[in-house]
Amino acid sequence: MKKAELMDYDKALELFEPVLGFEVHVELNTKTKMFCGCANEFGQGANTNTCPTCLGLPGGLPQVNAKAIESSIRLGLALGCEIAEHSRFARKNYFYPDTAKNFQTSQYDEPIAFNGQLTIELESGRLVTVDIERAHMEDDAGKLTHVGGATGRIQGADYSLVDYNRGGVPLVEIVTQMIEGGEADSPEIGRTYVAAIREIVKALGVSNARMEEGNVRCDANVSLRPRGSNVLGTRTETKNVNSLRSVERAVRYEIQRQAALLHAGGTITQETRHWHEDTGITSAGRPKSDADDYRYFPEPDLVPVAPSREWVEELRATLPEPPAARRKRLQADWGFADLEFQDVVNSDLLDAVEATIAAGAAPQAARKWWTGEVARLANVSGVSADSLVQPVQVAALIELVVAGTLTDRLARQVLEGVIGGEGTPIEVVESRGLAVVSDDGALIAAIDEALAAQPDVLAKIRDGKVQAAGAVIGAVMKAMRGQADAARVRELVLERAGAAE
Amino acid sequence: MSEITAEQVAHLANLARIDLSAEEITRLTTELGQIVDSVAKVAEVATPDVPATSHPMPLTNVFRADTVVPSLTVEQALSGAPDRDGDKFRVPAILDEE
Numbered sequence: 366m367k368k369a370e371l372m373d374y375d376k377a378l379e380l381f382e383p384v385l386g387f388e389v390h391v392e393l394n395t396k397t398k399m400f401c402g403c404a405n406e407f408g409q410g411a412n413t414n415t416c417p418t419c420l421g422l423p424g425g426l427p428q429v430n431a432k433a434i435e436s437s438i439r440l441g442l443a444l445g446c447e448i449a450e451h452s453r454f455a456r457k458n459y460f461y462p463d464t465a466k467n468f469q470t471s472q473y474d475e476p477i478a479f480n481g482q483l484t485i486e487l488e489s490g491r492l493v494t495v496d497i498e499r500a501h502m503e504d505d506a507g508k509l510t511h512v513g514g515a516t517g518r519i520q521g522a523d524y525s526l527v528d529y530n531r532g533g534v535p536l537v538e539i540v541t542q543m544i545e546g547g548e549a550d551s552p553e554i555g556r557t558y559v560a561a562i563r564e565i566v567k568a569l570g571v572s573n574a575r576m577e578e579g580n581v582r583c584d585a586n587v588s589l590r591p592r593g594s595n596v597l598g599t600r601t602e603t604k605n606v607n608s609l610r611s612v613e614r615a616v617r618y619e620i621q622r623q624a625a626l627l628h629a630g631g632t633i634t635q636e637t638r639h640w641h642e643d644t645g646i647t648s649a650g651r652p653k654s655d656a657d658d659y660r661y662f663p664e665p666d667l668v669p670v671a672p673s674r675e676w677v678e679e680l681r682a683t684l685p686e687p688p689a690a691r692r693k694r695l696q697a698d699w700g701f702a703d704l705e706f707q708d709v710v711n712s713d714l715l716d717a718v719e720a721t722i723a724a725g726a727a728p729q730a731a732r733k734w735w736t737g738e739v740a741r742l743a744n745v746s747g748v749s750a751d752s753l754v755q756p757v758q759v760a761a762l763i764e765l766v767v768a769g770t771l772t773d774r775l776a777r778q779v780l781e782g783v784i785g786g787e788g789t790p791i792e793v794v795e796s797r798g799l800a801v802v803s804d805d806g807a808l809i810a811a812i813d814e815a816l817a818a819q820p821d822v823l824a825k826i827r828d829g830k831v832q833a834a835g836a837v838i839g840a841v842m843k844a845m846r847g848q849a850d851a852a853r854v855r856e857l858v859l860e861r862a863g864a865a866e
Numbered sequence: 867m868s869e870i871t872a873e874q875v876a877h878l879a880n881l882a883r884i885d886l887s888a889e890e891i892t893r894l895t896t897e898l899g900q901i902v903d904s905v906a907k908v909a910e911v912a913t914p915d916v917p918a919t920s921h922p923m924p925l926t927n928v929f930r931a932d933t934v935v936p937s938l939t940v941e942q943a944l945s946g947a948p949d950r951d952g953d954k955f956r957v958p959a960i961l962d963e964e
Contacts, residue, residue, distance in 0.1 A: 395932050402935030411953040415943045416935075422946070432932035453920055460883055462957040510954070519961055526954035529943070658881055663920030671926040 366622050366646065374549075374617065377589075377624030383551040384597060385544040385616065386586035387495075389562050391537045392505065393436045394573050394580075399504040399535035400427030400470060400667075411528035419504075419533035421466030427666050433502065433535040434477070436571035438672060439680050440537055441478025441500045443565050443687070448677045452477045454502070454664040462527055463506040471538075473661040476501035477670065483565075485557045486689065487550055495558055496542035507532035537571075543597075551587075551620065556613040559583050563609075564688040576608055583612050587619040589627060598623070599633040603647050606640045615640045618647060695719060699728035708736050717751040717759075724760035730767070734759050738777055742784060758783050762790040774847055775799050801850050808841065808854060812861050815840040826862040834858045870899040 372380075395405050401418040417425035438448050455473035481497030508531050513523025539562060547554045563581050567574040574580050588600035601623070606615045623633055637650035686694075695715065696706045699722070709718050714735045721731040735750060739759065743750035762780060765771045771779060771794065782793035794800050815837045816823045825833035834855060841854050875895045879886045886894070937943075940953050949956040 397932050397934050403937045404934045412940050412943045414937045416937050428930040431929035525957050668925040668928050
């Protein structure tokens with residue numbers, strides 16, 4: 366549907382109530398795959414991490430990765446879920462080239478975790494509690510590349526290529542209950558919910574949690590209920606919405622698209638839809654039909670998982686502080702204004718700033734350096750700020766500024782040296798000879814010279830026009846190549862000129 | 867008698883990507899019906915004190931450590947592939963053109 370044909374968002378909400386649901390897939394960062402000892406890593410070349418089990422060859426036998434079970438239980442607990450006393454795997458049967466076994470090993474009637482809750486906070490301060498139906502374990506599919514069609518699309522492709530390195534990597538799929546009452550906030554609920562999941566798996570350390578690399582993937586279900594009706598509308602499932610911003614945009618788009626269709630007397634087809642990041646629209650995928658007859662049955666090659674209550678409680682004790690609570694605590698501790706704190710969070714620098722403060726820096730200075738100069742340099746080289754420099758180095762740099770050894774301008778040069786691998790801030794200061802000139806003798810010599818060269822300025826200062834001192838301070842700073850503390854120079858200029866402040 | 871129909875068998879064959887002739891469908895409809903009836907008989911004697919199981923072994927929690935073991939070489943992995951392109955498996959076009 367063209368953008369112009371969409372219904373106005375406000376009008377859509379006047380006529381319909383949006384009902385949402387999300388399925389979020391989290392790729393675990395175990396060392397090996399879910400059911401075999403192949404390495405869980407990519408980028409080594411295609412099909413380098415495969416074996417008879419993850420290729421579905423005759424004789425392959427799955428063996429459950431203990432770490433993946435542990436990560437799944439911890440994730441379930443962090444989502445407030447109950448952990449099943451008895452859980453089992455099931456085969457989900459379908460034919461598709463990215464699934465070499467012709468079935469996905471998943472969970473059906475006995476998921477490892479169920480009945481959870483996650484409360485998220487919207488920008489307005491509104492709290493929304495999302496009920497989690499289940500979190501179940503499964504294995505990922507391989508990666509397809511389509512050849513011969515337009516720009517890698519499956520439509521019109523002549524053939525496809527498969528890399529099974531990702532096939533068999535452990536996933537946890539988190540399924541929400543229906544989310545009603547979201548109203549105009551529905552798109553923001555989608556984004557905030559996925560952001561909260563991402564934050565939780567990152568804090569738990571169970572996933573690398575990089576959406577751009579597919580570690581966290583979201584399918585968004587949207588349906589509309591006409592106002593005054595209690596009958597649910599037909600839902601669509603928009604697949605692979607893989608950035609936080611896209612979740613928000615896709616939900617909003619589906620609300621406007623479905624509203625326009627329904628209002629014009631049309632019907633919604635129950636189908637999967639594809640999100641197009643570039644154009645900001647969804648397009649029809651396959652309709653839900655016979656193809657969804659997956660004929661689940663219990664996996665005969667695996668025995669049930671029955672985590673003891675002792676183990677579950679042990680794992681519960683390893684849970685980190687919930688990210689939302691941690692944010693509240695840190696903002697209060699640091700005394701940051703909402704915008705200052707949001708800046709840190711949105712730049713993904715909470716850990717870096719916290720570590721810098723722990724290393725002795727003042728909160729505002731830590732925030733300023735990370736979201737300022739470090740972020741700028743990271744942006745220039747296209748990497749994340751926290752991969753550029755260690756928090757302890759930033760703290761050491763700030764300490765040098767506080768001690769008066771460096772001005773901000775000199776500190777920026779030192780930072781570049783540290784990032785360039787020249788050593789710690791102190792080592793860079795020494796090797797580059799960048800410290801502030803704090804030897805008053807050298808400063809006084811430069812000041813006397815500058816005053817002698819500008820007798821009219823000297824006269825003005827003596828007349829009490831202290832603002833005239835700026836010209837002399839500038840000349841002295843230039844003579845010192847910036848390596849002087851301007852405030853100290855000013856004091857000395859006034860002293861040497863014999864002016865009383 | 868069970869209520870397995872020829873349509874159900876044809877549907878199942880289609881899901882399983884098995885090409886069946888009309889005669890085969892007729893024969894399998896009868897045979898699958900008999901199997902379903904036999905299972906129903908077993909269900910009759912299973913009293914509530916017999917728990918449902920999905921596995922004959924009285925085992926749970928059989929795990930392996932999260933330790934990497936060597937994978938196949940790329941050549942081994944691709945050795946059984948009907949077609950390849952470089953280091954990747956090559957498969958026919960997935961969508962039928964209409």
